[in-house]
Every structure is written in C-alpha cells, then in structure tokens.
Amino acid sequence: MKKLSKPEFARLREKTRLALAGRDPSDSYGFVNPPIVRGSTVIYPNTEDFLVRKARYSYGTSGSPTIDALLAAVNTMEGGAGVLACSSGLLACTLPTLAFLRSGDHFLVTDSVYHPMRNFCERMLPRYGVEVTYYDPLIGEGIAELFKPNTRAVWTESPGSQTLEVQDIPAIVTAAHARDIMVMMDNTWATPLFFDAHAFGVDVSVQAGTKYYAGHSDVLIGTVSARTPELYAQLKLTWDALGVIIAAEDAYLTLRGIRTLAVRLKEQQPAGLEMANWLAERPEVARVIHPALPTDPGHALWKRDFTGACSLFSIELEPVSMTAVAAMLDGLALFGMGASWGGYESLVLPFDCKRYRTATKPGFKGPTIRFHIGLEDLEDLKEDLDAGFARLRAAS
Ligand SMILES: *Cc1c(COP(=O)(O)O)cnc(C)c1O
Numbered sequence: 001m002k003k004l005s006k007p008e009f010a011r012l013r014e015k016t017r018l019a020l021a022g023r024d025p026s027d028s029y030g031f032v033n034p035p036i037v038r039g040s041t042v043i044y045p046n047t048e049d050f051l052v053r054k055a056r057y058s059y060g061t062s063g064s065p066t067i068d069a070l071l072a073a074v075n076t077m078e079g080g081a082g083v084l085a086c087s088s089g090l091l092a093c094t095l096p097t098l099a100f101l102r103s104g105d106h107f108l109v110t111d112s113v114y115h116p117m118r119n120f121c122e123r124m125l126p127r128y129g130v131e132v133t134y135y136d137p138l139i140g141e142g143i144a145e146l147f148k149p150n151t152r153a154v155w156t157e158s159p160g161s162q163t164l165e166v167q168d169i170p171a172i173v174t175a176a177h178a179r180d181i182m183v184m185m186d187n188t189w190a191t192p193l194f195f196d197a198h199a200f201g202v203d204v205s206v207q208a209g210t211k212y213y214a215g216h217s218d219v220l221i222g223t224v225s226a227r228t229p230e231l232y233a234q235l236k237l238t239w240d241a242l243g244v245i246i247a248a249e250d251a252y253l254t255l256r257g258i259r260t261l262a263v264r265l266k267e268q269q270p271a272g273l274e275m276a277n278w279l280a281e282r283p284e285v286a287r288v289i290h291p292a293l294p295t296d297p298g299h300a301l302w303k304r305d306f307t308g309a310c311s312l313f314s315i316e317l318e319p320v321s322m323t324a325v326a327a328m329l330d331g332l333a334l335f336g337m338g339a340s341w342g343g344y345e346s347l348v349l350p351f352d353c354k355r356y357r358t359a360t361k362p363g364f365k366g367p368t369i370r371f372h373i374g375l376e377d378l379e380d381l382k383e384d385l386d387a388g389f390a391r392l393r394a395a396s
Helices: 006-010 014-020 047-051 065-078 089-100 115-123 140-146 169-178 229-242 248-259 261-280 299-305 322-330 378-395
Strands: 082-086 106-110 131-135 151-157 182-186 204-208 222-226 285-289 312-317 347-351 368-372
Touching: 014 065, 014 248, 014 261, 065 082, 065 222, 065 248, 082 089, 082 229, 089 115, 089 151, 089 182, 089 204, 089 222, 089 229, 106 115, 115 131, 131 140, 140 169, 151 169, 169 182, 222 229, 248 261, 261 285, 261 312, 261 368, 261 378, 322 347, 322 378
Parallel strands: 106 131, 106 151, 151 182, 182 204
Antiparallel strands: 082 222, 204 222, 285 312, 312 368, 347 368
C-alpha cells in the first residue's frame, strides 16, 4: 500500500479520509486497525533522553498512539488546528471554559444549553468568579446588546438540547469576533459532517462523542476542537494541567464508530425525517420539532447552514395528562426510555424544559417528548408507536 503525503491525504474527500485517518498498517504489523495501546509508564532508552523527555510519548496522561489515532480521525472532520479527547461529552463542554475564562469574565450561554452544562455554569463557574448570563437561543445578531466590557465568550448549541432551536451561528460569530469575544459551540446534534463549525468561525467546537461518533451506546467520550493553533495551545495547556485522559479501549471503540459514522447518519437522517413526518400527521401530536421539516421555525437557518440532520427530534403532544403519556411510553417495546442518543437503537423520553429555562419560556401547552430513531425497520417503529397512541387515547 502506498503511503500518502499530507497534501495528498488532505485532497481526498471526507468519506475517504474517514476510512484512512489515524491508521497505518505498517505500524501495526500489517493489521488494518491500530492496536489498543494501554499504559502509564513509558520507558526511555537512556538518561539523556529521559532528562529532556525525548520521546514521542512521555507518560500515559499525555496521550498514546490509540488516542492519537482517534484524534486524527476527528481532526479530519473538524478541520481545525487540533483536537483533544476527554472522558465525557460533559467534560468536553466544561474544559474550554476552564481553558479560556478567567476570574472577572462574563460568559454568555444559550438558554437551550445541554442541562448538565447549565448545572456546571450555575454551580461551578461563580466559584471561580465567572459571571454567566443566559440568552435567547434565537437572539442572532442581537447578542451584541448583551456584550459587556468583560464578556469573554459565547456558548452556543445548535440545534438546542431538547427544544432544537436553530441558532444563527454566523451572525453570533460576526458580532462576537467584532469585539474579540470567542464563540464556543456544542455541535453534537449535527456532528462536523452536517455542520462545519470552524468554517463558520466557531473557535471551539465540542462533540459528545458518546452519541453518534461511538454510535453504539457503549462509550462515554468527548472531543474539543480548536480553530487556530493559538487556541489549541491554550486548550492543550489546560488539558495537560488537569490530567484529563481517556482509556485506550474507549478511544479505540470511538474510532471504530467513526469509521461508519457517515453511513449510519445516511440511514438515520431519512429515518428520523420519515418518523417526524409520520408523527406530524397524528391527531395526538400538536407539533413536531425537527429543523429539517419545512414547517419548523428553524428550517430556513438549518437549510442555509447545515448539510444534513441527525435522527434526534422532539414533539409536543396535544394537552393530555402525564398518566396518559406514561401509558403510551411504558408499553413501548422498541423505544427504550433513557438519556443519551446517537446509538443504533431507538429511544424516547419525556422532558419539561420549563423547569430550568431562565431567559426564555417555551410556550408548550401539552407534554413534550424527545425521540431518537435508531436503525430498526421504520414499519415496526410505527406499529409500536401506533399501539402507544391507542394507549394514550384510552388513558385520556
Ligand atoms: C449527551 C450530550 C452531552 C454530554 O455527553 P456525555 O458524554 O453524556 O457527557 C453534551 N452535549 C449534548 C448536546 C449532549 O446531547
């Protein structure tokens, strides 16, 4: 097999790069995949090398070939200056705040932020002297009105967790960069395959690799990508200082998931859309929240900026009791009820974002439910839900 030079590799199309990134059979006894390298201690050949730490790897906490293989694959999708991995998607969200925010800074956070990240912003950041303001995810260029002299960064997540508001990322980036303010984004919903965060000027792009990257609900992992070498260096400094590291098996499994990311999304995108359309026809459903539906308020922005949709969306039911919702959901055989998503299996959960929103009050009248569509046959999923709706009606 001929070895490609860096420019030759860079010229390849994304799907090809995803099949090749991070592996070199001549480094792994000819086997296709890089081996799982576990370890804490790294042995140096002699005193001189040890004294100057002259080694590709110096100690387990500073990385390993297995982790580097994963980072190479993520970097080829993100297209930034460098990527770091950490032990959960949540840590991938919190790590950049530790890297870039200082005591006295002001941090703007979308009201649609992933809830555990809000928890971090509420419980941890004030202890370090960082002031947090939540803003309406649909604010767009209006974000400029919330800037203070000490605003250091804007946290975005588009579409937002559970309620899936599509943010005008280019408008937010333009306003923020005009004032030297950083933009960070949780891009888990779209993955870099469907939203090119760095190309839109996002400085720090975060991915809960637990979801579609790993893809099989068996790994917790997060990645953080930096747009410029300077941002990467600052992020790396914090990563090094904190002792953030991931297990080799988790790096391996995530890389294995990434090899099939494009085909899984290619299957799950239309599956999610078909289920969303099917649900939109149901009399029990008041509204389907899916940015790829032309009726969705976020559709125009989604169409302008995104190149695809994953299979995670929400619905609002017509007003009905939670007892009736439970009757529907508890009897489902093909939709597990649980947090997380992005695996091969379908999931469902009820949510109530009114409990914690502070900058906006979503006007839902009926109960809200989030669906993740897996790789099952859609006719089976529809039959399962159809029976669920019958239970809902019987219990209302
Ligand atoms: C799940 C999720 C995370 C956190 O990932 P974990 O690996 O579960 O900690 C972060 N952001 C979003 C949008 C998520 O859905």
